[in-house]
Structures are given as structure tokens and as C-alpha cells.
Amino acid sequence: MIKTDILIIGAGPTGLFAVFEAGLLKLKCHILDSLPQPGGQLSELYPKKPIYDIPGFPEVLAGDLVNNLMEQIKQFEPGFTLGERAETIEKQEDGSFIVTSNKGKKFQASVVAIAGGLGSFEPRKPLIEDIEFYENKGVKYFIKNPEKFRNKRVVIAGGGDSALDWSVFLSNVASEVTLIHRRNEFRGALDSVEKVQELKNAGKIKMITPGEVVGLNGAEHLESIDVDINGAHRNIPTDYFIPLFGLTPKLGPIANWGLEIERNAIKVNNALDYQTNIPGIFAIGDVNTYPGKLKLILCGFHEATLMCQAAYQIINPGKKYLMKYTTVSGIDGFDGTRKEAPKAVVKAID
């Protein structure tokens, strides 16, 4: 069991910045996110795109903003559990919460701050009849253990980086790799496209473009797929079908936590502290809603700051505190480091 003061669900910019504001109040944070890397949508969707409305940054790349936030919070030593989704929450007699991930890991915290953005990212499933029947019987949306595909026949569908990269990788593992995409153009990194071209030329990857997988066959396990090629159907025997059509955010299990939900977002008290209808659970950033809500990173930063002040009162009831300016008081990291403004040099004039 991981114990912390504030469990932050979501490693996007709002969740990351909450670590900083909590650290100023000497509160420890642990962050849980379903994606394998921090940054949320900024890392997953648009790391190379510029953002123009972060105060003080006329222009900053989304990926750079995430890196800067990670640098800004590092002295507060946040814990990270990545690649796991928050599944259930239970309130304890002492007022704390225990959150359990989809992999069974448990986290105990006095305060839970949901900074989940639009939700956890889940694979977009193609609309093929009976595809759910074949999930775990040959249809895979993620590749966790590539060894599973050793000496097997694999069909990958998609036109982005993950389809290209896994085709390249599995061409050395699987007995046969077929890449199917609805058009001839791919929107992946140029070197990935070129690598696939090389492997196609060398006969190590079969390509079907334009083509679309329209049917799945097999009694107990996937045995073959049907592909629509310019209106004609072709049957291709395969052991695995891996559709890689990107990820889409879903609010997911959080929707069943008893929180008041309005228009796919969690209702909070914005006049005070962004607390939800369950005391001790806060919602900050894109995941919350209140009158006048704007889904902007800069609003998430503000919400994280106010949330931490309220969390302090819950964790330290009755203990006095006054908000400090970092320029005046400096920053004491949990790692023993201290940052402070250089002292002014006083020199007498003769």
C-alpha cells in the first residue's frame, strides 16, 4: 500500500502543478495515471504543438511545458504510478481514502484530487461485428508482451506511429506481419514510414493499402480476417489482429464513485475550493465543471492552488498557516534542497 497526503489522479499539467502547490504546504503527493508517461493530453496528443496562453510564455511546446513542470516539482519528490487506472475508492473510518488501481495496487491518502482531464485514455475499437467476442482470443488493442507473438501470424491495422512502429518491431518476432490501412499515406514519423517501406521491399512486412478489416472469423480463437480491398473481399488467415486506431478519453470507473456528474464532468464548489459532493475528494482541471468553467491549463493551475489550501486544512485541522510568496520564503524541497532569492548586498557609501 502506498501512503501519501494527496493522491492525484491524472498526470496532466494540472495534476503536476498540484504537486508544487502541495509541496509549498509540506504535503506529499502521489500521482496515478493510465498513460505510460506524465503530461496527459499534452504528451499523448500534441507534444510538438505550441501553446500560446500560458502566462509568461509567449509560446511553449506542449512537451516542453510538461518537462518544465516535471523540473518545477522534482524537489517535492512526487511518487508516480503510471500505466494504471484508478478503479475503486473506499472511504475509511479515519476519513482517509483507499483507491485501488485496475492492477490491484492500493493507495491510501487523506485527500484525493481528481485531475483526470477528459478521462483515462482507452483504445478506439473499430466497428467490426463480433470484435468483442474475439478480445483476448486473438484481438489485441495494446501490445504488452511482444513475445506472445513469436512465430505467430499478425495483422496490424492503422496509419499512425504505433501501427508503423509495431509493424517494424514485430517483423523480427512474428512469422508474418501484415499492415492494413485505409489509404496509401501514413501519418507517422518519416523514419518509421521509411523503415516500413524497406521491410516491405525486403518481403518482411506485407502491406494492404487501401484496405479495411471488415470481418473476423474463427470458432474459439481468431483464425482469419476479411479485408475489403476496393469493394472486393479477401480472407487472410491470421493468429492475431491488432487494431491501432489511437486512444480516446473516457471518464471510466470514476463515473461510478458517487460523484455528482454533469455533462461528463464532475461538479465542484468553485466558490470555495473545488471540492466535490464527497468531502475530501476534489476535482481540478478539465475534469470538473461549475458555472463559467473554462477548460484551460491556466485555469487548472489556479484550481490546483486553491485545492491544496483546502487539503492542508483537512490534513492539518486547526493548524495555522498563511499563504507565502516563494520569492520571500524560498522553497524547501523534500529532498533537502533549498531554493531562495539571493540576499541583497548591502554596501556602505564612504
Next chain:
Amino acid sequence: MTQDVTIKITDREGITHEVQAPTDMNMNVMELVCAYELAPEGTIGLCGGMAMCASCQCYVLNQVDLPERNEDEEAMLSEAFNVKDNSRLGCQIYITNALEGLEIALAPES
């Protein structure tokens, strides 16, 4: 003052709404749908308008002079579901005077 254009939008329930769209606010069709709340929040414009999610896919129902699909839109539509020949991404169609009388239907949520 610039003039608004009139656009007919059929929502995912099949109800058609005739809405006025400003041409001077750099708005696109996805944002127009959101502004008039014609699709529940969290079901449209998920990527914020970067042609990266196809949640704003719509079908163009009449002959109106629209800008061609750009490279990003073409790529996203090639990976989206329920795509037809008249599919477009609402976020890539900016509201201009040329859109007067446009009729679209929102594609199903996927």
C-alpha cells in the same frame, strides 16, 4: 458589422437545428455545435480542434463550396469509423460567408 450565415445541423438524435453562425470570430463548425450545445460535452471536440480525434465528424448533406480536406483531416478520417464520402471534420471547416445554407448531420459517437 459582418453578417451571420445560416447553417442547418442535424444532431445525433436526428433533430435538425437551424442556427446562426458568426463569420468574424474565427469559429469552426465543431465549435458552433458546442456553442449551441447540440452534442453533450465530452462527446465532441475532444482534442480541442486539432484533427486528432474525429469526435466532430459530420456528413455534408448539400452542395456548398467547402474548402478541400487538408492533410491532417484526410489522415484522421482514414482512421475514423463510420466514414462516408461526404464525411468531414467539423473542426477543420471555418465559418465563412461561403457556408451560407450549409446542411450537415453529426456522425454517430464512436
